[in-house]
Amino acid sequence: FIDKILGGAKEEEEALKTVPANGLYSRDQVLDTTIFADYEQRQNLDRLFQQMKEAKLVSSNYGQMSHFKIKDYLAEHSSIEANYPGTLLPYFDIKYAPNGLVIYGGINEIYARPIGLITKVGLSDAILAVREYHLSLASVVLHGGEGLVVDQATGKAVKRNLPIYLTAEVAYEKRINNNI
Secondary structure, eight states: OOOHHHHHHHHHSSOOOOOSSSSSOGGGGGEEEEEOOOOHHHHHHHHHHHHHTTOOOOSSSSSGOHHHHHHHHHSSSSSTTTTTTEEEEEEEEEEEEEEEEEEEEEETTOOOOEEEEEEEEEEEHHHHHHHHHHEEEEEEEEEEEEEEEOOTTTEEEEEEEEEEHHHHHEEEEOOOOOOO
C-alpha cells in the first residue's frame, strides 16, 4: 500500500529482473580467476555497464550500508563502489582461445561481446587448467562506476567515477581423460 502511494512498487516492476542460470556451486567447487582486458574488451565492458544501468540492473545503494558502515569501510579500503558488492551479469559464457579463456558477457546472449580474458584459474595458468579440468563460469560480477573515495586533503568521502572491472569464479571438475 505504502509503495503504491510513494511510487516504489511501480518503479520496481519496471526494472528488468534476471537471474543467470549457470547453476549453484559450493565454495570448494569454484576458484577465483585473474582477468585481463584489452582495449576492445574494456570498451565492450563500459558499454555493457551503461546498458545495465539503463535497464536498472546496477544498484547504487552501496549494498544498503548505513553511513556509519560506509565510513568504517572507507577507513579500511581506499574506495567503495555504489554497486557494492557488485552486480552479477545477466548473461555470461567462456570460449577457449590460444592465450586463455575469453569471457563473453551481455544483457543477453544475442548482445554478448568479449569483455575479458581469464589468464589464471586459481594459481594455474588458464590453458593448463583447461587440460586438467572441465571449467565453467560460476559467476561474473561487474564492479565500478560511481562510488566514494576518501579525499586526502579533507578526509571526507567524495563521489568519483571508479574504473569498471570484472571478477569471475570458475567451477571446475577433474577430467577423467585428457580429451578437451
